[in-house]
Amino acid sequence: MSSSQNQPVIQLEDGWNNVIKKGAIDVLERTLDDGFDTSFEPKEYIRIYTTCYDMCTQRSPYNWSRDLYQRHGETIEAYLRNTVLPALQDKTGQGGTILLNELKHRWSNHQIMNKWLRKFFTYLDRYYVKHHSLPTLEMAGLHHFKSEIYQNCKENTTSAIISLIDEEREGEIIDKTLVKSIAELFESMGTGSLDAYTFDLETPLLEATRSYYGRKREDWIAKDSTPDYLIKAEKALGEEKTRVMEYLNPSTEPKIRKVVEDEILQKVQTNLLEKEGSGCSVLLANDKTDDLQRMFHLFSRLENGLQPMANIVEKFITAQGNACIEKRQAKLDSGEKDKNDDPEFVKSLIDLHEKYLSVIRETFASHHLFQKALKNSFEEIVNNDVGQYSNAELMSTFCDRILKSGGEKLSEAEVEQSLDRIVQLFSFLTDKDLFAEIYRNQLAKRLLNQRSASDDAEKALIAKLKVQCGTQFTSKMEGMLNDLAVGSEQKNEFDQRMEQHGDTKLSFGVQVLTIGNWPSYKAPEVALPAQMSKCMEVFKEWHDAKHQKRRLTWVHSLGNATVRATYGKKFYDLQVTTLQAVVLAAFDNGQTYGFTELKDKLNLDDITLKPIMHSLSCGKQKVITKSPAGNKITSTDSFSPNAKFTCNMRKIRIPVASVESSHNKNRVEEDRSVAIEAAIVRIMKARKTLSHQQLVAEVLSQLAFFKPQPRVIKKRIEALIDREYLERSSENSQQYNVSLLISFWRCNPSLFFASYNFLRYVLIKSVPCLSGE
Amino acid sequence: MSELVKGMLEEDNEEEKVIEIPLPNVKSAVLRKVIEFCQHYQEEPMVEFKKPLKSGQMAEVVQKWYADFAVADEQVLLSDLILAANYMDIKPLMDLTGAAIAACMIRGEITDEIRAIGAKMFSPVDPYENVI
Numbered sequence: 001m002s003s004s005q006n007q008p009v010i011q012l013e014d015g016w017n018n019v020i021k022k023g024a025i026d027v028l029e030r031t032l033d034d035g036f037d038t039s040f041e042p043k044e045y046i047r048i049y050t051t052c053y054d055m056c057t058q059r060s061p062y063n064w065s066r067d068l069y070q071r072h073g074e075t076i077e078a079y080l081r082n083t084v085l086p087a088l089q090d091k092t093g094q095g096g097t098i099l100l101n102e103l104k105h106r107w108s109n110h111q112i113m114n115k116w117l118r119k120f121f122t123y124l125d126r127y128y129v130k131h132h133s134l135p136t137l138e139m140a141g142l143h144h145f146k147s148e149i150y151q152n153c154k155e156n157t158t159s160a161i162i163s164l165i166d167e168e169r170e171g172e173i174i175d176k177t178l179v180k181s182i183a184e185l186f187e188s189m190g191t192g193s194l195d196a197y198t199f200d201l202e203t204p205l206l207e208a209t210r211s212y213y214g215r216k217r218e219d220w221i222a223k224d225s226t227p228d229y230l231i232k233a234e235k236a237l238g239e240e241k242t243r244v245m246e247y248l249n250p251s252t253e254p255k256i257r258k259v260v261e262d263e264i265l266q267k268v269q270t271n272l273l274e275k276e277g278s279g280c281s282v283l284l285a286n287d288k289t290d291d292l293q294r295m296f297h298l299f300s301r302l303e304n305g306l307q308p309m310a311n312i313v314e315k316f317i318t319a320q321g322n323a324c325i326e327k328r329q330a331k332l333d334s335g336e337k338d339k340n341d342d343p344e345f346v347k348s349l350i351d352l353h354e355k356y357l358s359v360i361r362e363t364f365a366s367h368h369l370f371q372k373a374l375k376n377s378f379e380e381i382v383n384n385d386v387g388q389y390s391n392a393e394l395m396s397t398f399c400d401r402i403l404k405s406g407g408e409k410l411s412e413a414e415v416e417q418s419l420d421r422i423v424q425l426f427s428f429l430t431d432k433d434l435f436a437e438i439y440r441n442q443l444a445k446r447l448l449n450q451r452s453a454s455d456d457a458e459k460a461l462i463a464k465l466k467v468q469c470g471t472q473f474t475s476k477m478e479g480m481l482n483d484l485a486v487g488s489e490q491k492n493e494f495d496q497r498m499e500q501h502g503d504t505k506l507s508f509g510v511q512v513l514t515i516g517n518w519p520s521y522k523a524p525e526v527a528l529p530a531q532m533s534k535c536m537e538v539f540k541e542w543h544d545a546k547h548q549k550r551r552l553t554w555v556h557s558l559g560n561a562t563v564r565a566t567y568g569k570k571f572y573d574l575q576v577t578t579l580q581a582v583v584l585a586a587f588d589n590g591q592t593y594g595f596t597e598l599k600d601k602l603n604l605d606d607i608t609l610k611p612i613m614h615s616l617s618c619g620k621q622k623v624i625t626k627s628p629a630g631n632k633i634t635s636t637d638s639f640s641p642n643a644k645f646t647c648n649m650r651k652i653r654i655p656v657a658s659v660e661s662s663h664n665k666n667r668v669e670e671d672r673s674v675a676i677e678a679a680i681v682r683i684m685k686a687r688k689t690l691s692h693q694q695l696v697a698e699v700l701s702q703l704a705f706f707k708p709q710p711r712v713i714k715k716r717i718e719a720l721i722d723r724e725y726l727e728r729s730s731e732n733s734q735q736y737n738v739s740l741l742i743s744f745w746r747c748n749p750s751l752f753f754a755s756y757n758f759l760r761y762v763l764i765k766s767v768p769c770l771s772g773e
Numbered sequence: 774m775s776e777l778v779k780g781m782l783e784e785d786n787e788e789e790k791v792i793e794i795p796l797p798n799v800k801s802a803v804l805r806k807v808i809e810f811c812q813h814y815q816e817e818p819m820v821e822f823k824k825p826l827k828s829g830q831m832a833e834v835v836q837k838w839y840a841d842f843a844v845a846d847e848q849v850l851l852s853d854l855i856l857a858a859n860y861m862d863i864k865p866l867m868d869l870t871g872a873a874i875a876a877c878m879i880r881g882e883i884t885d886e887i888r889a890i891g892a893k894m895f896s897p898v899d900p901y902e903n904v905i
Contacts, residue, residue, distance in 0.1 A: 042781045042794045049777070050797050053860060119780055126862070 009062045010055050016071065019051040024120050025075055032109045033083070038116065048120045056123050065128040072121050076113065076141050080148040084110070088153055096160030097175065103157060104181045106149070114141035142191055150189050154200045157182060161201065162208045165243070169212060180247035187249055194251060202252050206259050209240075213263035221268050225278035227291040230298055233264045237298075261301050269299065273308055280312040292363045306369050313364075314373035317356050321381030324348045329386045340389040346398040350421045353378060357424075375428070382428040392435040398422055399461060400442045405453040415457050423464040432469060432705040433675075437668050440477060441519050447484055448511070448558055455481070469704065479517030487511050497542050498535070508535040512543070515553075520664070523555045527603045529585040556582070557608070565623060567645050574623065575653040579604070580612050587624065592640035595633065606635070613639060615656045621647060623654070672706060676716045679703060681725060689729065692717075774811050776862035798860045803853045806842075810866050813838060819865050826872060829879035834872060843873035 023044060031038040040048075055064040084106050091102040118125070118137040125136050135143065161182060164174045189196035213236070220229050240260050244253040265272075272295075273280045283291050299305035328345045332338055356374055364370040385391050401407040402418055410418065429435055446452040458481060466474040491509065498508060528536070540552060561581035563574045576584065582602060586593065593601070599609055610633045617626035617639060625642040626633070679702045683695065690698070696713050720726045781794055796804065822834045831840035843851070851870055858866035877884065 042792055045781060046795050046797065050860075053798070057859075122780070 009058055010051065010064075011062075012055070012064050012067055015051050015055045015064070016068075019048060020120070024048045024116070028113055028116055029079060029083070032113060038112050040116070045119070049122070052121055053123050056128065065124060068121060069124050069128060069134065072117060072124070072137060073140050073144065076117065076144045077148060079113070080110070080144055084149055085152060088149065092153075092156055096163055097178070099153075099156060100160050100164075100178055100182055103153060103185070104178060107145075107181070107185050110141070110145050110149075114138060114145075117141065139191065142188070146189050146191070146196075150185075150196075154186075158201055158204050162205055165205070166208065166212060168243070169239070176247050183248050194249065197249055198251075202249075202255065205252075206255055209256055210259050210263055213260050217264045217268060220264075221271060226272045226275045226280075226295070227278060227283070227288065229268075229272060230291065230294050233298060234294060236260060236264060257301075265298055265305070266302050269302065269305065269308060273312055280309055281316050284313065284316045287359075289359075289363050292359075296364050296367075300367075306367065310369040310373040313370055314377045317352070317374060318377035318380050320352055321349065321377060322384065324352065325381065325384050325386055332387050338388045340393050341397045341401070342389075342394050343398055343401060346394055346422070346425075349381065350418075350425055353425060354421060378425070378428040379430075382425060383430050390431065390434060392429055392431050393438050395422060395426060395429075396435055396438040396442055399439065400446070403443075403453055403457055403461065404446050404451045406451070407453065415454070416460065419457070419461045419464060423461070423468060426465070427468050430707045432473070433671065434668055434706070436473060436477075436705070437664070437671075440480070443477060443480060444519050447480060473705065476517040479514055483513050483517065484511070494539065494542060498538060501538050506531055506535060508539075510539050511559075512552075513555075520667075521555045522557050522608075523553055524557060524579075524604055524608055526556050526579060526582055527601065528556075528582060532582070532585075567641075567643065570646065572647060572649075573651045574621075575651065577612075577656055579608065580616065580654065580656060583609075583612055583616065584623070587639075587641045590641055592638055594638040595635045598639065599635075611657045613637070615654055617642075619654060621645075621652050621654055672708065672712075673716060675703060675705075676708060676713055677720060680713075680717060680720060684726060774814065774863050774865070778861065796861070799857045800853070803857045806854065807857055807861065807863070807866065810842065810869075811863070813842075814865060819869065822868075822872065824872075826875055826879065829876050829881075831873060831876050834876070835869065839869055843869050 024040075027040075028038060052068060055062075055068060058064070088099070088102055088106060091099045114137075118141070121137055128134070129136055134140075161179055164179060168174045183197070183201065186197040186201045187194060189200075190198075216236070220232055224232065237257065237260055240256050241253065244250065244256060280292075280295065283295070295309065296306070299309055324345060327348075328342060353374075360366060360370045360374055382391055399419070399422055402410065402415060426432070426435060443458070446458075452458055462474050462477045462481070465477075487510075494510070536554065543550070543552060556578050559578035561576055561578050563576060563581050563584050565572050565574050565584065574584070583598070586598065586601060595609070595613065598604075598613075599606070602609070604612075613624070613626070613633045616622075616624040618631050618633070622642050623645050624639050626637050626639055628637070676699060679699045680695065683698045683702065684690065687698075692714075695717070696710050699713050700707065700710075717726065721728065778794060781792070799807070817836065817838065819839050820835060826834055828834060831843055834840075835843075843854075851873055855867065855870045855874070858870060
């Protein structure tokens with residue numbers, strides 16, 4: 001038992017010199033210097049350990065813990081100062097790699113020495129160090145290395161490393177493992193933090209990197225085109241990333257990346273984008289996908305690096321779009337007729353949009369800035385109208401072509417695709433309500449003339465518009481389709497009824513339309529023949545029994561009929577409009593009528609009757625003779641059935657020239673006024689009081705389907721003030737109550753005008769018809 | 774378990790040869806008891822008991838085997854065990870023996886041995902950490 005009572009006390013110098021120094025320290029130093037592997041046999045080790053142990057557990061005054069701790073430090077210090085440092089200083093002059101190698105060797109030696117000394121003196125670590133809050137043996141050893149060696153060598157070491165790295169950048173091969181070991185040395189010198197590494201190695205390295213790439217940048221930008229420059233930039237960034245991975249601390253990666261990005265991308269961004277002959281617009285024009293993609297990826301590393309590029313893309317697309325528009329303008333200027341149908345133009349816009357949609361998807365990874373650029377440029381393009389007909393109308397007619405029977409021949413998938421794309425283009429229109437109005441008119445024509453190619457296609461397009469603009473936008477269109485659907489459901493029922501009560505020689509069908517959904521049509525009160533009136537009565541009876549609350553208004557200007565006309569022995573089936581049929585019925589017994597006579601008899605006006613007479617007497621099939629003959633209908637003409645009429649076909653269609661314009665422009669204007677007023681009232685109800693500027697801004701933000709000029713809004717505000725929905729209050733006054741304010745205004749009109757620019761509007765009453773809609 | 778022995782074994786990882794590790798400060802009888810402790814510990818690890826001790830009875834503080842173990846016999850005194858544990862750096866054994874001594878004090882049995890330990894070991898050292 002190691003009762004130290006039984007053993008002799010170990011004296012300090014004895015223990016130190018005979019055992020520790022001789023057996024451990026000298027041996028250690030010798031093997032390190034000689035370069036042999038350092039190891040101690042367990043026997044040896046135990047001897048030294050036990051000596052230390054005993055010397056530290058002896059009762060005072062023979063407890064040598066403090067001395068041993070001190071001597072541990074002194075030993076290391078002395079060795080470093082006397083042996084290691086001179087060796088390093090010796091190598092300093094001989095070139096970077098040699099110094100680094102020596103340092104690496106000495107560091108590794110130190111680590112070995114530190115380990116063994118710690119093991120020998122380990123008892124100190126257990127208690128003494130803790131009780132006196134001293135650095136552990138390991139730490140102490142490290143500190144000594146840091147102050148004796150590291151502080152003296154760090155600058156030379158850093159420059160050696162930096163020159164090696166620069167060499168590697170130029171393409172030389174360097175000893176990466178060596179650099180890695182030294183980098184690790186720097187890391188260890190931080191004793192727990194990365195500070196030493198960061199300050200002593202990383203910071204100088206970043207500076208050197210900055211100046212290196214600054215030089216490279218100047219060199220490249222002068223000589224290289226943008227794509228070539230970008231390829232070099234990409235390569236450099238990749239290399240630096242690998243470099244850090246291979247032999248530096250990972251924390252350096254983002255910092256080095258930032259420096260390089262700054263030097264070779266940020267500083268020349270504008271230059272690269274706008275370079276003559278190879279900048280961004282040129283790449284776009286030549287569809288250089290790879291180069292653009294590279295540019296995109298590189299600039300997306302920079303803060304706000306993509307906005308300039310997106311701006312150029314926007315300008316470019318807008319220019320392309322304007323080129324389409326100019327082409328159309330040129331066509332019109334060169335004398336081509338201005339119609340409401342220009343499929344070539346619309347298709348060119350669609351194609352442009354599709355192209356850049358896919359470019360943005362593939363080259364720019366659908367990045368939102370570029371999507372916005374596309375949107376902005378198309379908003380400009382699509383609202384740039386030339387000629388008599390707005391783009392909204394051209395687009396609606398484009399749809400009409402696809403949806404009507406006898407229009408473009410497309411497969412179902414192609415129809416779907418075209419409709420999809422036209423709706424995308426539609427989304428950029430400011431005057432969406434104009435499009436809606438025109439579209440509705442065209443839809444009505446298609447539906448009423450049974451010219452719609454596919455009910456499904458109609459529904460599909462309306463559904464797409466609904467997704468874009470909401471239910472309110474498409475409610476009338478859906479109403480129209482619904483009316484027809486209901487009608488065809490009820491047709492069977494009515495047919496049975498007709499059979500029971502009506503004139504079975506006449507087959508008769510009625511299409512019921514809900515008034516709000518359809519365009520407004522003229523309903524001339526034409527004098528009908530008895531047969532027709534009877535049919536109408538039967539229907540009215542049946543309908544009123546079914547729907548008591550509804551009122552019917554007959555629209556004879558629509559509708560068609562088949563008239564069996566007998567000329568001599570031959571008879572023909574003439575397919576005509578209702579009004580044509582009424583006119584023909586008047587000639588049933590072969591009479592002659594003058595124009596004015598006919599007009600009065602049938603109760604029609606000039607505008608309606610003239611085209612009808614023209615179609616019957618001046619067209620291809622002259623079923624009625626006009627005298628005097630000619631191509632124009634005047635009020636002095638007279639008409640009679642054409643006894644000499646013949647035709648090869650049995651069934652003959654006699655078309656009438658259509659008078660109506662594509663839409664009622666006034667209607668759109670009216671609807672807009674109503675919408676603006678409704679918005680104003682809605683806003684004022686919520687806010688109670690608002691300045692002029694704010695009110696205008698709010699109104700603009702609420703209107704989704706068109707964008708009025710501020711003065712139009714102002715007019716509406718004034719109209720509402722006239723009707724006493726709103727009133728003005730001057731900026732600086734308190735809140736008046738209602739009546740006071742009115743009288744104030746009446747008595748002081750001059751004040752009203754004086755404070756014109758500082759107007760606030762206050763809502764004083766609301767009316768149900770305007771609210772909510 | 775012994776940090777000392779472990780430290781030496783670390784060095785020799787290549788060869789599977791038999792290493793001789795002398796332990797001059799530990800008598801063979803003591804070493805035997807230490808080994809017994811270590812072997813049992815492999816099978817039944819000792820619970821970590823709270824310091825300061827709540828009772829003077831070892832059986833209430835730690836498992837039965839350990840309570841029985843931490844008792845002096847003619848050859849091996851408790852003080853021997855403590856010193857061996859300290860020398861070989863075996864923490865659980867140190868805790869156990871320290872606790873045993875502390876338990877004695879709680880019971881009020883200040884034996885000669887304890888006095889001797891106190892005198893011998895008086896240095897600012899941890900074995901008495903668990904004494905209230």
